[in-house]
Amino acid sequence: MRIVQINGGAKGSTGKIMMGIAEVARAQGHEVMCASPITTTNRDAGEDCGYYRIGTFNSRRVNVALARITGFNGCFAWIATYKLLKKIDEFKPDIIHLHNLHDSYINLPMLFSYIKRRHIATVWTLHDCWSFTGQCPHFTMVNCEKWKDGCYDCPQYKEYPPTVYDNTKRMWKLKRKWFTGVENMTIVTPSKWLAELVRKSYLKEYPVKVINNGIDLEIFKPTPCDDMKCVWGGNLNKFIVLFVSFGWSVYKGLDIIVELSKQLTDRYQIVVVGSDDKTDALLTDNVISIHRTQDQEQLAKIYSAADVFANPTREEMFGMVNIEALACGTPVVTFRTGGSPECIDAKSGIVVEKNDIEGMKNAITQICEKQLFRKSDCVNRARVFEGVKKYEEYIELYEKIG
Known part of the structure; x- marks a missing residue:
């Protein structure tokens, strides 16, 4: 089987x-x-980087700028998309697997017109909600449901x-x-929560399959970490409460951390x-801050501590941070937000209502002091989320629809 995959990056979570x-x-x-x-x-990756590089660095900047000015995201990049589709034609795929398509690196009408004309079986993994909104990848913070019938006044x-x-009204239409009317396309989501949203959107015509992200x-895995606990916890006398994100903001609950620290x-x-x-x-002075790290082994040590x-x-x-913590033997407490509660079960963590600071504080103290x-x-x-097993689920899906 010959498979093409397209994503907005070869690195980061979706790239991995x-x-x-x-x-x-x-x-x-395959x-x-x-x-x-x-x-x-x-930018400095060579031709042997392991993937086809779409466009050029400067053309991408131009396309991003045009999208910013006009509000037409994904309507430019004509030359880059033409060359990509020519390359795909030469490859003659049985399956096209789409991932993140936003932020102007590809011409969306050209891509989907090609898929429809060639009748190629397609898988589209949605890593956020962008595919069925006029623009935004997330909308729960602003409690917006306009995406169901048509975005406007975003x-x-x-x-x-x-x-x-604001060009969301036209972009939603x-x-x-563009995205409807594909003959053989399956939508994949990492959570049941996102799958339910898809079934309420204009993508509801497609079958939806949940394949959780894997690690x-x-x-x-549980990693020796007594040296870290001694440094952070004062000779192991303190309970270590860990927060991990790869971009802190109010969306990720930075203000909650500040309040809990008090x-x-x-x-x-x-x-x-x-x-x-x-x-x-x-952050308050009593919080230990560790800047962004790409060292996953160090991160496993931190989780284990x-x-x-x-x-x-x-x-x-x-x-995914929930699962990484669990894999290192650390229980989780999370807000009831999106697909986050799906990561844990009754034996591995506690779910509290979103924005319930008192509830999160109580869950933290119970987990630590009662060793729940x-x-x-x-x-x-x-182990339910072992990476290779999750990737194999995709191969099984390819073989089913291809």
Whole structure:
């Protein structure tokens, strides 16, 4: 089987998923072509980087600028898309697997017109809600449901992917026109929560399958960490409360962390990972801040050192940080937000209502002081999300629809 995958990046969380699927597919004898745009993170990657690079760095900047000015996201990049489709034609795929298509690196009407004309079986993994809104990838924070019948007067049009003025009404109609009517397309979501939203959107004509995101259990596992606990916890006398995100904001609950740092007693040490200088300026002095790290083995050590992992997120498709913590034997407390509660079960964590600071504080103290959960149960829960098994689910889907 010949498979094409297209994503907005070859790195980061969605990039790892794309490349992980490709690795497993090739190991099973399939041929795979991956394609991603040239960005600041892969600008210097050579031709042997393992994927087809869409467009040029400067053309991407021009296309992004045009989208910002006009509000027509995905309506430019004609030359880059023409060359990509020519490359796909030469490859002659049995399956096209789409991932993130937003932020102007590809011409959406050209791409979907090609898929419809060629009658190619298609899988589209939705990593957020952008595919069925006029613009935004998330809308739970603003409690917006206009996406169900047609976007307009968007309260977030200046947010990612930002535009100068609100063009969401026209873009919602255009995206509905482009994205519907594909002969053989299956939508994949990482959570049941997102799947239910898809079934309420204009994409409801397609079958929807839930394939959770997976993790590498060879990296994320209980790891010796007494040295970290001694440094953070004062010779192991403090409970370590860990928060991890790869971009802190009110959406991820930074303000909740600040409030908890004021309410928890000095028996608790809060550790925040994924911060930067801007985040540090907002945190209280009693919080330990660890700036962003790409070292996953160090991250596994940090997870293992914690007594509890807390996730005060207000917008979440699934919650990979929850699973990473569980894999390292650390129980989780999370807000009831998006797909985040789906990561845990009754033996590995507690779900509290969104924005319930008192509830989160109580859950943290109960987990730490009453030792409600066993490390082994947390690790067992994480095994459900083993990465290779999740990638194999995609291969099974390809073989079913291809």
